[in-house]
Amino acid sequence: MNLTRIMPAEEKEAAVSLLYESPTGIRFFILMRASKDSSVKTYRTLIKDILAKSLDLQILSLKEISHIIALKDKELWEDVFETARKIKEKVYGRRIVLFAPLYLSNECVNDCLYCGFRKGNKNARRKSLSIGEAIQEASLLAGKGYKRLLLVTSDHSKLVGVDYLEKIIDGIYKNTDIRILHINTAPMRVEDFKRLKTSGAGVYQCFQETYHFPTYKLMHPSGPKADYEWRLGVMDRAIEAGFDDIGMGVLLGLYDWRWDVWALMAHCHRLIKKYGFGPHTLSVPRLQPAEGSKLNEARYKVSDSDFKKIVAIYRLALPYVGIVVTTRESSEFRDKLFLMGASQVSAGSKTSPWGYIEDSDTAQFEIGDKRSLEEIMEKIAELGLIPSLCTACYRENRSGEKFKHLAQKQAIKNFCQENALLSLKEYIEDYASRDVKEQLIKRLKEESAKSRNGISEKLDLIEKGKRDVHV
Numbered sequence: 001m002n003l004t005r006i007m008p009a010e011e012k013e014a015a016v017s018l019l020y021e022s023p024t025g026i027r028f029f030i031l032m033r034a035s036k037d038s039s040v041k042t043y044r045t046l047i048k049d050i051l052a053k054s055l056d057l058q059i060l061s062l063k064e065i066s067h068i069i070a071l072k073d074k075e076l077w078e079d080v081f082e083t084a085r086k087i088k089e090k091v092y093g094r095r096i097v098l099f100a101p102l103y104l105s106n107e108c109v110n111d112c113l114y115c116g117f118r119k120g121n122k123n124a125r126r127k128s129l130s131i132g133e134a135i136q137e138a139s140l141l142a143g144k145g146y147k148r149l150l151l152v153t154s155d156h157s158k159l160v161g162v163d164y165l166e167k168i169i170d171g172i173y174k175n176t177d178i179r180i181l182h183i184n185t186a187p188m189r190v191e192d193f194k195r196l197k198t199s200g201a202g203v204y205q206c207f208q209e210t211y212h213f214p215t216y217k218l219m220h221p222s223g224p225k226a227d228y229e230w231r232l233g234v235m236d237r238a239i240e241a242g243f244d245d246i247g248m249g250v251l252l253g254l255y256d257w258r259w260d261v262w263a264l265m266a267h268c269h270r271l272i273k274k275y276g277f278g279p280h281t282l283s284v285p286r287l288q289p290a291e292g293s294k295l296n297e298a299r300y301k302v303s304d305s306d307f308k309k310i311v312a313i314y315r316l317a318l319p320y321v322g323i324v325v326t327t328r329e330s331s332e333f334r335d336k337l338f339l340m341g342a343s344q345v346s347a348g349s350k351t352s353p354w355g356y357i358e359d360s361d362t363a364q365f366e367i368g369d370k371r372s373l374e375e376i377m378e379k380i381a382e383l384g385l386i387p388s389l390c391t392a393c394y395r396e397n398r399s400g401e402k403f404k405h406l407a408q409k410q411a412i413k414n415f416c417q418e419n420a421l422l423s424l425k426e427y428i429e430d431y432a433s434r435d436v437k438e439q440l441i442k443r444l445k446e447e448s449a450k451s452r453n454g455i456s457e458k459l460d461l462i463e464k465g466k467r468d469v470h471v
């Protein structure tokens with residue numbers, strides 16, 4: 001295996017120990033690096049300097065990330081959380097973007113031990129949506145107010161290959177009010193990615209699951225997903241095909257999170273170095289029970305307190321990156337994460353194909369937060385944040401390096417603030433029920449009063465029936 005493919009060359013030496021050592025080994029490695037510097041500065045000063053660098057919206061080096069990962073001091077962790085909060089506010093303001101996943105198929109040729117869709121799950125009730133069915137599900141979601149969906153497929157190139165995906169994307173755009181479709185599929189060839197990009201897919205998302213090679217092999221015993229390197233190179237191929245918005249992550253619970261989080265950061269650094277931009281989003285999927293899974297317990301359980309640390313580390317390490325927290329997590333916990341660093345959240349999700357119309361086929365995993373879109377929007381507003389259904393960056397082609405540039409200049413915050421409010425206004429006009437309308441209107445008024453860009457005229461346009469108003 002070519003280690004430099006995920007690690008920048010200067011980190012290669014570290015990577016060798018990282019990829020093959022035990023969790024104790026990596027902890028030792030991280031601490032060794034941390035203690036080396038503490039002879040020069042006090043540890044506290046070192047961490048404070050790192051936090052100041054993040055707050056200045058600079059990307060942290062892998063060494064600096066190691067220091068945060070290795071942090072033990074509870075008081076300093078509180079400073080880390082506070083800094084994560086401030087960075088989020090600085091880059092993204094108070095908005096939280098909402099979306100729903102749309103599962104297209106649970107027929108899969110892989111046998112990932114942790115997944116309900118795995119080939120060996122003989123009791124699974126299998127289904128792949130027809131084009132018409134996918135449009136029906138998307139219409140139902142659009143009817144609730146969603147504007148962005150994440151298409152999720154199992155791995156089955158004959159049933160849900162690129163021909164199928166092209167037709168689905170085209171059909172949904174032409175027949176529903178959905179404005180952007182992101183996509184989570186198995187790794188593909190560059191030619192196939194090119195077709196997906198041309199058909200109008202937004203973010204391409206794929207998780208490495210774990211970077212720890214022996215664990216990867218154990219978890220993915222057969223099928224195309226057993227090929228670690230093919231998966232490792234997926235973002236290079238997607239970028240080569242023109243995807244400048246990519247979503248990355250590790251499945252938390254498969255291996256020691258410190259190890260995997262560091263390796264993911266190393267992967268991001270390599271992409272940034274090579275292409276000038278890294279991931280548009282980082283997701284934090286945490287292992288959930290799944291019907292028919294062969295892994296009933298996470299091998300390396302990630303506690304809520306560690307989960308919070310991971311969100312903060314991502315926020316600090318790559319300040320401009322969007323952090324996606326899905327309905328895998330419980331409602332109480334998600335409410336805390338809305339305030340802490342999450343910038344995109346799913347809502348009202350089902351993880352089985354046809355699940356929105358009829359909840360009967362095998363789901364990928366159990367849902368923790370079962371609240372509807374409306375309930376979550378109300379909660380976000382109640383927390384003093386702004387629920388957003390905005391898709392303006394995609395309408396205006398603000399992606400990849402362009403997005404990063406704007407985010408670093410904090411311009412995204414201004415665009416997004418206004419666009420989030422405009423999308424909220426549309427939601428209030430078209431979809432909000434009496435139960436939540438009052439709360440959402442109150443929140444919209446509070447925030448639009450602060451706006452200096454003549455937002456009231458745009459809000460009036462929406463009231464008069466104009467749609468997709470954005471800057």
Ligand code: SAM
Nearest residue numbers: 114115154155185186207251286287288290365
């Ligand atoms: N076929 C695509 C691929 O190869 O990546 C999609 C896989 S799956 C539909 C999407 C993601 O769900 C996976 O990448 C994995 O991280 C996550 N996932 C799978 N089983 C899970 C479980 N039991 N709990 C939480 N997340 C899970």
